[in-house]
Amino acid sequence: MSEIDMAVIKPEMMKSYIWLQTSDGSIQQVEQEIAMFCPLICQEIITKGMGSSKNSAISLPQQVTPSTLSLILDYCRFHQVPGRSNKERKSHDEKFVRMGTNRLCELVSAADSLQLRPLVDLISRALARKIEGRTPEEIREIFHLPDDLTEEEKLEPLKNITDDPRIRLLNRLYAKKRKELKERERLKNVEIEEERVDERSVDDLLTFINGNDGDSKAVKTPKNKKKNRKKKDQQKNPSLKEDSGPEKKELNGHDTCDQSSDGNIIGETSNLTYEEDGTFSPKIDFDDGDMDDGIDPAIREKIDREVEDFARRINSDWAERMQDFLTSGRERTSTLSATNGNGYLRRHA
Amino acid sequence: MEPEEDNSETSTTISTLPDSILCHILSFLPTRTSMATSILSRRWRHLWKDLHVLNLDGYSFSAPELSRDQVEERFVDFVNEVLHHVQVRRIQKFRLDGEVRNYSHTLSFWIDSVTSGPHLQELYLSLWNSSGSFYTLPYSVFSCTSLVSLILKGDIIVSFDNLQSVQLPSLKNLELEVISVELDKLLSHCPALEMLKVFIFFNSGGIDPNEIHLPPSLKRLTLESEACDSTVDHLEIHTPSLEYLDLSLVACYSQISVRTYPNIVEACLNICFDDMHIDWISKLLNAICGAKLLALQASTTACLVCVPSLEFPQFCCLVRLQIGFEFFNSRVLIDLLHCCCKLEVLVIHACESVSYGCLYGEPVEPSSWTQPVSVPSCVVSYLNIIEFRDYEDLEEEHEFIAYLLERGLVLKTVTIHTRTFTDKEIKDHIIKKLSVVPRGSSTCQLKLD
Numbered sequence: 001m002s003e004i005d006m007a008v009i010k011p012e013m014m015k016s017y018i019w020l021q022t023s024d025g026s027i028q029q030v031e032q033e034i035a036m037f038c039p040l041i042c043q044e045i046i047t048k049g050m051g052s053s054k055n056s057a058i059s060l061p062q063q064v065t066p067s068t069l070s071l072i073l074d075y076c077r078f079h080q081v082p083g084r085s086n087k088e089r090k091s092h093d094e095k096f097v098r099m100g101t102n103r104l105c106e107l108v109s110a111a112d113s114l115q116l117r118p119l120v121d122l123i124s125r126a127l128a129r130k131i132e133g134r135t136p137e138e139i140r141e142i143f144h145l146p147d148d149l150t151e152e153e154k155l156e157p158l159k160n161i162t163d164d165p166r167i168r169l170l171n172r173l174y175a176k177k178r179k180e181l182k183e184r185e186r187l188k189n190v191e192i193e194e195e196r197v198d199e200r201s202v203d204d205l206l207t208f209i210n211g212n213d214g215d216s217k218a219v220k221t222p223k224n225k226k227k228n229r230k231k232k233d234q235q236k237n238p239s240l241k242e243d244s245g246p247e248k249k250e251l252n253g254h255d256t257c258d259q260s261s262d263g264n265i266i267g268e269t270s271n272l273t274y275e276e277d278g279t280f281s282p283k284i285d286f287d288d289g290d291m292d293d294g295i296d297p298a299i300r301e302k303i304d305r306e307v308e309d310f311a312r313r314i315n316s317d318w319a320e321r322m323q324d325f326l327t328s329g330r331e332r333t334s335t336l337s338a339t340n341g342n343g344y345l346r347r348h349a
Numbered sequence: 350m351e352p353e354e355d356n357s358e359t360s361t362t363i364s365t366l367p368d369s370i371l372c373h374i375l376s377f378l379p380t381r382t383s384m385a386t387s388i389l390s391r392r393w394r395h396l397w398k399d400l401h402v403l404n405l406d407g408y409s410f411s412a413p414e415l416s417r418d419q420v421e422e423r424f425v426d427f428v429n430e431v432l433h434h435v436q437v438r439r440i441q442k443f444r445l446d447g448e449v450r451n452y453s454h455t456l457s458f459w460i461d462s463v464t465s466g467p468h469l470q471e472l473y474l475s476l477w478n479s480s481g482s483f484y485t486l487p488y489s490v491f492s493c494t495s496l497v498s499l500i501l502k503g504d505i506i507v508s509f510d511n512l513q514s515v516q517l518p519s520l521k522n523l524e525l526e527v528i529s530v531e532l533d534k535l536l537s538h539c540p541a542l543e544m545l546k547v548f549i550f551f552n553s554g555g556i557d558p559n560e561i562h563l564p565p566s567l568k569r570l571t572l573e574s575e576a577c578d579s580t581v582d583h584l585e586i587h588t589p590s591l592e593y594l595d596l597s598l599v600a601c602y603s604q605i606s607v608r609t610y611p612n613i614v615e616a617c618l619n620i621c622f623d624d625m626h627i628d629w630i631s632k633l634l635n636a637i638c639g640a641k642l643l644a645l646q647a648s649t650t651a652c653l654v655c656v657p658s659l660e661f662p663q664f665c666c667l668v669r670l671q672i673g674f675e676f677f678n679s680r681v682l683i684d685l686l687h688c689c690c691k692l693e694v695l696v697i698h699a700c701e702s703v704s705y706g707c708l709y710g711e712p713v714e715p716s717s718w719t720q721p722v723s724v725p726s727c728v729v730s731y732l733n734i735i736e737f738r739d740y741e742d743l744e745e746e747h748e749f750i751a752y753l754l755e756r757g758l759v760l761k762t763v764t765i766h767t768r769t770f771t772d773k774e775i776k777d778h779i780i781k782k783l784s785v786v787p788r789g790s791s792t793c794q795l796k797l798d
Contacts, residue, residue, distance in 0.1 A: 101362075101363070102360075102361050102362055103361075105361045105362060105363050105365065105366055106361040108366065108370060109361065109365070109366055109367075109370065112369075112370055120370075120373070121373075124370070124373050124374045124376075124377055125377050127363070127374045128374050128375070128377035128378050131374070131378060131382065131386065132378055132379075132382060136385075136388055136389055139386075139389055140389060140390065143362060143363040143364070144362045144363075144364065145363070145364065145389055145390040145392070145393070146390050146391075147390065148390050148391045149388060149390060149391055149394065153388075153394070154388045
């Protein structure tokens, strides 16, 4: 609402009332100050001049029932008072969202239709809290979700469903090239590099991506504490509970990625993601640049250089490294930006 | 099930909500969790892919049986997966916390992909590194024209060479908690900056915040500098729109240049106790005299105590004062109260630690209570809440509280917190002593904790 609008309205705004019509057809009077907190109502009043009488009552979106309107107005009534401290507002909001899940859904839908962003965010957060840390069964129960995925679908939630043969071909080519490159690097840097063996089974790979599976009992994984320079602590939100250790029985039966010695994608699986050597293929529209199936030699060179840099860094001490960085850092960063834009995803050391 | 689950009145369920709202709900979750919702039901299978808010948490991949490298691998694979499925160019908020020391190239690629999108508004990178090496960020971070908020934390070094142009025309919020940063150069390219938070851990030669010029658009400034191994020359805070100031300076700044801040609302000062600072501390206080809320840490107070002739400006809007002491000094406090004519809330921390600058302070002479010549006007008319923490029942402390109890005509609550592990006997004794003091306000409640 602009300053000018406020100035125009002010004389008439001595505790004036606005007429609103809810989804069931009933009409009620509401203090204008409070109703104006909702952008949609505000707009109706200012641009269309509605709401000043019973006949010109603002007809609210159909998601706004009388009971939800009442709640929304309570929210507005509290927050439109300017003098409140942040603590007060937060405390009010915490109590405000203590209601059943369905009511919350109804409320968020109504708030959304009225474009009342702060309330939408508040309720969305509350609903998100109901998802976090729970098993899928619990979530389905809370939200009354139908369990309508097949077992197979549950285990491969990230299968690429475009099924584009071009993508598949490209993936195979990328995988081949990447494997090639990796071999060459490995041979080159065998003394310098540490041995990095990918011991993960396909099941493990699927596990962490799934996050949580069917009936597994959740085990909360401990957090890796970051190095704390200061007294400030970082709160980490627990993720959806997952089974981090042993494989689950259901996964065993659905190996879409066959273990093969040369590491290519086997079969017509359109699963873009898991190849035995653990590398990933990008989606076709992910690349901005050229689509030739070779690997840009500049990138390769840069990768080699970076590996050597890294190895060197490991072997020198801190001060030296620091000095090193400050002088050579400039060249490195400029080459990075020069080759920017190439959509090549690679995991390397 | 929660007790509030009363769904009898409505038939709306989450399934009736449109995709946009469901996706909005997912945006408040860690992305790993959002991804996992794809197995909930058919409706949810692809919902998470429409996310344009990503929260990628590498620490959630750690497990006792995994080595650090393995955790990193999984995290990197995960992020690759996510970026594969979402529409990268539509991402509005991107947050990444983790360690990816083996994958700096991949990290740069992720960042480049995300910053190339025209919608990226918020970028949060928290990159730590247990091996002692550090990250450099691709330049795309500093030339992302749509970026409104940039938060960098961790083992990152931000430096620019002359050939690269820094362009952050939309940036309003900048937060840096990194190893070091060429702050001045960065700030000179953030013309719209409103909030700045900088934590400087140490200065290394070659990167210097010796002269920091702040953009005039700045409204909120938090500057925390732990760098005490160098003397910084000049800190210039010429920001007429400043509303909030939080300075925590352990380094010795020989000169601080301030203007008046007519819009100032709140200030927190933690200026380490050093001769050089005493020179300009009164200038600083003058500049913030319009504040409504003021917090002075013990180090700052020590500076004030050292200069008995220091004239405080009139804090005519001050409503709440929080003041810390290493050793309680009633003189300085009474002097201050004389200058705060509208003070309503007074909070005292009596045993805070002080950070000393390059020169160690001389031992402070113990102070004692002297009856003020006149009663500060705020005590008579405005002061209604007093809180005293780490009360040790020293004579000076007792006299001070007693004075306020007697003269405070509108006091409502006076709360005394003793130091932890204080005997109950001592507490009782304190309460008894204070209870017999005649109170100037009939509504005054005395509480001991």
